[in-house]
């Protein structure tokens with residue numbers, strides 16, 4: 018029997034990764050322009066880290082963590098997200114008092130039910146701003162989100178945003194919600210009944226009709242947060258209203274326990290049921306919860322499998338690619354010198370050398386399949402006459418004969 022990959026853990030082939038590399042390089046461009054630096058943390062962490070950050074009551078830790086005992090009988094887990102590890106790393110380096118603007122990328126693991134846009138191994142690119150209190154950093158991160166969407170050509174999206182107040186407001190609201198819902202527990206959908214004890218806030222974004230009916234008369238989050246928090250949220254939304262679709266959503270609580278303050282998600286109608294391609298918020302208490310000194314923190318993470326679905330970057334934005342086609346026998350060595358010179362003259366263009374001679378037709382077919390923009394064709398005749406064929410593989414299919422020098426010149430200036 019053939020061995021298959023695990024469910025929800027897809028392979029990525031070169032043809033997929035072309036777009037991934039483009040996406041990653043555009044994101045790095047933006048991070049550089051914000052002076053945000055990369056950090057890399059391990060994929061495996063102690064299970065306790067996620068219990069104390071993402072939260073023992075969250076679905077992510079409760080039901081979705083890939084945890085196991087290592088050879089030393091220590092409980093370790095594959096990371097389900099990146100923020101907890103970043104905070105752990107900064108605490109471990111005793112740098113909580115400094116300011117950090119960090120980004121990271123890599124695979125994350127959650128044992129979820131696989132479906133379109135939802136995987137068990139998926140990839141995130143995340144940003145964490147540490148040491149900045151509520152204020153300008155919220156504005157800077159929303160601006161960054163807008164720039165990311167603009168650079169990637171994502172026009173249709175909505176930013177859903179909410180303010181969860183400080184941790185006291187969150188606890189008071191939770192208590193009020195539980196007191197209100199407890200006498201009506203039978204009217205809650207079965208799934209939400211168990212959340213009442215474990216994770217009452219999650220009931221707010223329940224998709225179940227019976228639960229939503231009950232919530233109509235329940236206490237509202239906005240009545241528990243301070244006037245300053247409400248003003249901050251309203252001002253933030255007002256500043257971006259003319260630039261994008263940004264909406265306050267009081268039911269937005271996010272699936273991770275560590276948030277206080279501003280939380281947000283970016284959703285797109287083009288994604289189907291799993292419509293959030295970015296999520297984040299403020300989490301000022303996490304450093305303290307993990308045994309570190311108090312440290313302000315805010316960040317977000319992008320789901321790469323989802324955002325890649327929305328990329329409107331045309332093939333023209335992919336690096337130019339030229340097929341190097343040899344049609345004669347026994348001329349590989351001579352022609353290879355030309356290929357070598359071309360690469361040295363311009364390494365921004367991909368030179369796709371077909372390392373064996375074949376019929377021109379079959380090689381041109383392959384060039385098309387590999388999305389080449391141009392073809393350089395060399396056979397015995399071309400070598401003898403010193404003129405090489407340069408063919409535009411675009412719609413007009415123009416073709417010209419060039420000397421080696423002319424070819425090098427053209428290639429350098431592509």
Ligand code: HAM
Nearest residue numbers: 098100135136139293294295296297298316317318320
């Ligand atoms: P999150 O909302 O759990 O937040 O995940 C961020 C993004 O990762 C989601 O919006 C989604 O696009 C993607 N994602 C999550 N689960 C899956 C999955 N099973 N399959 C495919 N994509 C998925 C966090 O992880 C926080 N650490 C974000 C953050 C950073 N908050 C503050 N700083």
